[in-house]
Every structure is written in structure tokens, then in C-alpha cells.
């Protein structure tokens with residue numbers, strides 16, 4: 356389905372090696388990309404792996420006006436034996452279809468999604484950094500390309516996959532991040548697009564993220580839109596709470612938060628370890644009280660890009676509190692190490708999460 360059209364002038368080995376020394380997240384791209392077209396008459400067609408190049412688009416393309424767009428984020432990891440494995444790509448394929456349904460876009464069959472990923476990673480595997488924390492970040496996405504200013508689901512789409520070489524997300528090890536709790540802005544309401552991985556969710560989060568930075572915090576954390584009380588998630592990461600009795604908790608998937616694959620993996624690993632796990636709402640008042648009393652000992656955020664990120668300080672209008680010692684907690688570190696070991700082939704894979712790239 357994906358014809359290989361090799362780049363006529365790929366980046367030289369010396370230049371590529373230099374770019375892979377310390378890649379800034381999302382800035383270093385590989386030589387190729389996957390492209391697949393859709394229209395109502397022909398369905399999915401003209402799949403290819405081609406040289407990465409700018410798109411030529413009509414300025415009246417629907418996505419540019421009405422944001423009919425979805426994406427995914429996943430990684431390919433170099434394994435101990437130098438083979439390459441994807442981490443739970445089938446979960447991304449399934450979520451991509453769920454996002455498509457919510458945005459009235461055509462569902463890409465899982466086999467095509469997976470084939471595009473396997474082919475691209477195989478073609479550009481030399482772009483996976485050899486460093487201990489390196490990986491190849493994959494960005495599948497789909498845009499409405501029909502040329503029409505009327506408001507309706509488009510009749511034409513472009514699906515693409517980009518690959519980007521990434522190193523450690525946080526330079527010098529996972530530093531605890533500080534969070535600003537937004538009491539003014541929300542990212543999703545009931546019936547909205549909170550559970551779909553669409554660019555629009557990020558567009559609405561930016562002003563709140565900007566406010567967090569302006570106030571001296573690293574990231575924003577959102578409350579629910581109805582009561583402005585229940586913790587939902589960060590702009591692009593889910594959140595976990597760890598208690599002094601060893602139990603862990605995360606907000607439930609009620610449609611306003613993104614069903615993270617890292618979130619799901621952590622829940623599974625925690626249950627494997629025999630930890631008590633709750634998917635229940637947690638309020639900002641409770642978070643403050645529990646941090647003060649010491650009942651809450653750790654909090655962390657999670658997502659594909661940074662995997663697990665400890666949370667140190669939390670603040671909102673008129674309050675600020677520190678979680679535990681304000682640095683990386685034991686449970687947070689153990690979960691990060693366990694996930695890393697599975698992703699990189701250094702630990703058994705009881706749930707079949709690794710998928711070797713087809714060669």
C-alpha cells in the first residue's frame with residue numbers, strides 16, 4: 356500500500372550523526388514521511404513513503420479554517436539487540452480511529468496505520484539515536500484537504516506520518532515540574548472533544564499554558580469545566596497521585612480527558628505489582644489538604660513524550676503547596692524505570708506491548 360520513493364539527496368551520515376548528538380524535542384526530522392490520501396470515491400489510496408517535503412495546499416483547504424484535524428504520538432525504541440520495537444502501536448491505531456469518529460473524519464483501518472508506521476521506521480531507522488534515552492518519535496496525523504469554505508465534514512483528507520529523532524525529554528534527568536492550576540480556563544467540557552487527540556484541544560490550552568509560564572510555573576493543570584473543582588489533566592499529559600498507604604489514583608475517563616496509553620500502561624503495571632489503584636475524581640481542595648497532611652506523598656504527569664514527569668510544586672490564585680520533598684518520589688522513579696525497561700527491551704513484556712518493526 357505504501358510505495359517507497361527514496362529521498363534522492365538524504366542527509367549525509369556526518370550531518371545526521373551531528374544532529375543526533377543532542378536533538379531538541381520536535382526539531383530534528385528524518386529524511387522521509389508517509390503519505391496516504393482519502394476521498395469519498397476512491398477511499399484510501401496513493402500511499403507512499405516519500406522524501407519529507409513541504410506541502411502545497413490550497414488556502415481554502417478545510418483544515419485551515421475549521422480545524423478538522425487529528426493526530427497521534429508514539430515512539431520506536433532501539434532494543435538491546437539493536438532491533439527496533441514500537442510500544443503499543445495498536446493502541447494508537449485504535450485511538451486514532453476514535454478521534455476520527457469524533458471529528459467526523461474517515462476511520463483509517465488499523466492495518467494501514469500500522470503499515471505506515473512500520474514502513475517509515477524501517478526506512479529511517481538510522482535516525483534513531485543510539486543514546487540511552489533516545490528514541491524515534493512518530494507523529495501520524497490527518498487533515499481535511501477539501502477545498503471548500505462551507506461548513507461540513509470534508510470529502511477529502513490527507514494522512515501523513517512524520518518521524519523525529521528525540522533524546523532525553525528533560526535534559527539532565529527528570530526534574531520535578533511546577534504546576535499552575537487554571538481556575539479561569541478549561542480545556543474540555545462534557546460532550547466536547549477532550550477525549551479526542553485533536554489539535555484544537557491544544558489550541559485552547561495555550562493561553563492557560565502561557566499564563567502558567569508568565570507566573571513562573573512550568574505547566575498548567577486543568578480543572579473540570581462544570582464545577583472547577585476536579586483535577587483533569589495537564590495540557591498534554593495525564594496525572595497520577597501516590598498516597599502514603601502505597602495506593603495510586605488518577606482521574607477517571609469520563610470523556611473530558613485524553614485516554615493516555617502511558618496512563619493505561621501505568622495502571623496495568625501498578626495492578627501487576629499489587630498496588631491499590633483507583634480511577635476516581637480528585638479535587639483541588641483534597642490535593643492541597645493531602646499534600647499538607649502528608650497523606651499524599653507523590654504526584655506525576657505522564658505521556659509518550661516525557662513518559663513520566665514528577666510534580667514538585669503546585670499553585671493557584673492565593674495558594675501554593677509542595678508535594679513530598681518536591682523532587683522525584685520513589686514510586687514515580689520505579690514506574691518510570693519499569694516502563695523504560697519494557698519499552699527498550701530490557702525487561703520481560705508480559706502484556707505484549709512491544710511490537711518489533713518488520714524488516
Ligand SMILES: *Cc1c(COP(=O)(O)O)cnc(C)c1O
Nearest residue numbers: 591592593613615616617658659
Ligand atoms: C496525547 C495526550 C496525552 C498522553 O497520551 P499518551 O498516549 O500517554 O501519549 C495526554 N493528554 C493529552 C491532552 C494528550 O493529547
